[in-house]
Amino acid sequence: MATVPAESATSGTGTRWRFPIAPALSLGLPILVLIVFFVLPIVLIGVYSFYSLNPDTGLMQQDFTWANYERALTSSIYRNIFLRTLKIAGLSTAIALCLAYPIGYYIGAVANPKRQGMLLLAVLIPFWTSYIIRTYAWIGILQSNGFLDSALGWVPGLPTDLLYSRTALIIGFVHVFLPIMILPIYASARNLDKRYVEAAYDLGATPFRAFIRVILPLTMPGIIAGIVLFFIPTFGSFVTPQFLGGTSDVMMGNIIDNQFGEAFNWPFGAALSIVMTLVVIVAVTLFFRYADVEEIYGS
Amino acid sequence: MAAEASRPARRGGTLLRIHAGLVYVFLFAPILVVALTSFNPEGRATIPTGLTLDWYSALMEDEQLLDALWTSLKVAVLTALIASTLGLLAAYGLSRYRFPGRGAVQGLFYLPMLVPAVVSGVALLTWYNRIGIDLGYVTILLAHVIFALPFTLTIILTSFAGFDTQLEEAAQDLGATPLRTFRYITLPLVMPGVLGGALIAFTLSFDEFVLTFFVAGGGVQTLPIVIYNRIRYLLSPEINAIATIVMAFSIGLLLLGTLASAIKGRGEGAAES
Numbered sequence: 001m002a003t004v005p006a007e008s009a010t011s012g013t014g015t016r017w018r019f020p021i022a023p024a025l026s027l028g029l030p031i032l033v034l035i036v037f038f039v040l041p042i043v044l045i046g047v048y049s050f051y052s053l054n055p056d057t058g059l060m061q062q063d064f065t066w067a068n069y070e071r072a073l074t075s076s077i078y079r080n081i082f083l084r085t086l087k088i089a090g091l092s093t094a095i096a097l098c099l100a101y102p103i104g105y106y107i108g109a110v111a112n113p114k115r116q117g118m119l120l121l122a123v124l125i126p127f128w129t130s131y132i133i134r135t136y137a138w139i140g141i142l143q144s145n146g147f148l149d150s151a152l153g154w155v156p157g158l159p160t161d162l163l164y165s166r167t168a169l170i171i172g173f174v175h176v177f178l179p180i181m182i183l184p185i186y187a188s189a190r191n192l193d194k195r196y197v198e199a200a201y202d203l204g205a206t207p208f209r210a211f212i213r214v215i216l217p218l219t220m221p222g223i224i225a226g227i228v229l230f231f232i233p234t235f236g237s238f239v240t241p242q243f244l245g246g247t248s249d250v251m252m253g254n255i256i257d258n259q260f261g262e263a264f265n266w267p268f269g270a271a272l273s274i275v276m277t278l279v280v281i282v283a284v285t286l287f288f289r290y291a292d293v294e295e296i297y298g299s
Numbered sequence: 300m301a302a303e304a305s306r307p308a309r310r311g312g313t314l315l316r317i318h319a320g321l322v323y324v325f326l327f328a329p330i331l332v333v334a335l336t337s338f339n340p341e342g343r344a345t346i347p348t349g350l351t352l353d354w355y356s357a358l359m360e361d362e363q364l365l366d367a368l369w370t371s372l373k374v375a376v377l378t379a380l381i382a383s384t385l386g387l388l389a390a391y392g393l394s395r396y397r398f399p400g401r402g403a404v405q406g407l408f409y410l411p412m413l414v415p416a417v418v419s420g421v422a423l424l425t426w427y428n429r430i431g432i433d434l435g436y437v438t439i440l441l442a443h444v445i446f447a448l449p450f451t452l453t454i455i456l457t458s459f460a461g462f463d464t465q466l467e468e469a470a471q472d473l474g475a476t477p478l479r480t481f482r483y484i485t486l487p488l489v490m491p492g493v494l495g496g497a498l499i500a501f502t503l504s505f506d507e508f509v510l511t512f513f514v515a516g517g518g519v520q521t522l523p524i525v526i527y528n529r530i531r532y533l534l535s536p537e538i539n540a541i542a543t544i545v546m547a548f549s550i551g552l553l554l555l556g557t558l559a560s561a562i563k564g565r566g567e568g569a570a571e572s
Contacts, residue, residue, distance in 0.1 A: 125327075136526070276418055
């Protein structure tokens with residue numbers, strides 16, 4: 001419904017009264033803040049990504065070289081990290097979708113409408129709990145002699161000592177970002193016109209067929225938004241791999257952090273950042289060609 | 300609404316309900332484990348054999364954590380004020396005017412959501428370094444405002460959308476100046492959205508870690524930063540205690556916000572009927 005104002009501004013009857021200050025006056029300050037403290041910083045690392053390090057002093061110097069990009073994309077170490085990051089983020093997203101879709105659909109389309117608010121609130125509570133704290137919680141649960149061991153250690157064959165593994169990393173991602181995937185799926189399930197589903201059943205569709213042919217396409221915008229919202233922070237994460245992942249699960253975010261922290265190679269870190277941003281923007285653009293963001297968030 | 304007009308197809312409802320229950324367990328278990336551990340005499344996540352408040356009393360003497368908590372609260376309040384003000388200005392401009400490039404401007408405001416936080420963090424770090432702002436309160440605050448603005452704006456835009464512009468026209472016809480119209484008609488009508496936006500900005504700022512990690516510098520430490528450092532370098536059981544307090548506080552705030560909007564919704568519903 002956030003799309004309404006622009007339309008309603010013109011659909012008024014006759015001559016419409018307007019607040020007689022230019023849009024610039026109200027929009028000017030927020031735009032300025034955004035440009036100076038967000039757009040220009042991104043442009044700056046774009047510029048830095050073409051700089052080089054002075055071989056003698058190790059300091060950054062003005063230059064125009066593609067070397068940083070070449071290293072980021074062709075060196076086998078960084079290419080592997082890049083592919084691994086894609087793989088871990090993709091796998092986490094797929095697992096999260098399997099968990100998020102049924103519950104989002106349940107809250108939006110199946111549960112008693114009177115209880116929707118409460119069910120949704122229960123999804124939001126973990127979301128509004130600190131990311132760091134929730135990641136930290138998994139350390140305590142998964143470490144050897146941790147909570148899982150002490151609670152279920154007596155069950156034979158149950159994996160213990162999961163901390164610092166790929167499994168732990170993916171559990172952490174799925175847990176931390178699951179709520180932001182559930183929300184848009186819930187929204188599209190709630191807006192789903194149930195008459196179409198009824199019609200499919202009336203015409204003799206099996207539940208599976210009704211799902212594939214009717215429910216799934218109609219809730220696709222929510223699925224796409226959920227995937228995008230989950231994928232971006234997972235792909236860019238560096239805290240979760242640090243806390244939960246093993247030494248072989250270093251992700252791109254860790255490498256960027258490292259270039260600006262210990263390695264102190266800003267041009268290379270900048271090039272990696274630009275690559276990461278481009279990947280996200282390309283992925284998001286591809287996804288959003290099939291969905292309308294405002295339709296999901298306006299409601 | 301449409302959901303009630305036709306009964307939803309409830310096939311597979313039982314399976315969906317079981318699935319939802321399990322997902323809720325998954326979402327809440329870690330939070331409950333932290334809360335449980337904060338009372339565990341062992342100071343680590345196990346099935347507790349007793350209960351203690353030792354970690355809470357240790358927390359009361361932990362200057363670093365308490366200072367960080369205070370810093371986070373200050374930053375979050377200022378972020379809420381600034382982000383909701385900027386959000387109000389932007390929402391007003393976007394919903395009251397039509398101008399070329401309006402879509403692009405709106406897109407610009409959502410841009411911070413699209414860029415991975417680690418990239419925004421290093422970009423801000425290099426930018427502050429370049430233009431010569433010392434890292435500290437100001438740099439943290441600016442980062443938090445940018446981060447919170449898309450969320451705040453979305454909420455405020457929604458309240459502008461459900462708003463009868465005839466009231467503004469009436470005030471104008473009765474001779475109110477534009478500023479008075481804004482102050483006495485527009486602002487009160489969109490206030491719930493502004494407050495909701497401020498609440499979101501507060502919560503986002505209070506929990507924000509990645510941007511702060513890059514732009515905080517050595518001098519100022521917010522709570523997530525201190526907790527991060529403790530987790531990395533020295534595990535201290537007081538973390539569970541402060542985490543439990545913070546979670547209780549966040550949940551309380553969320554419930555309060557929901558309650559307020561529920562009461563408001565009921566009031567509006569009554570007025571309509």
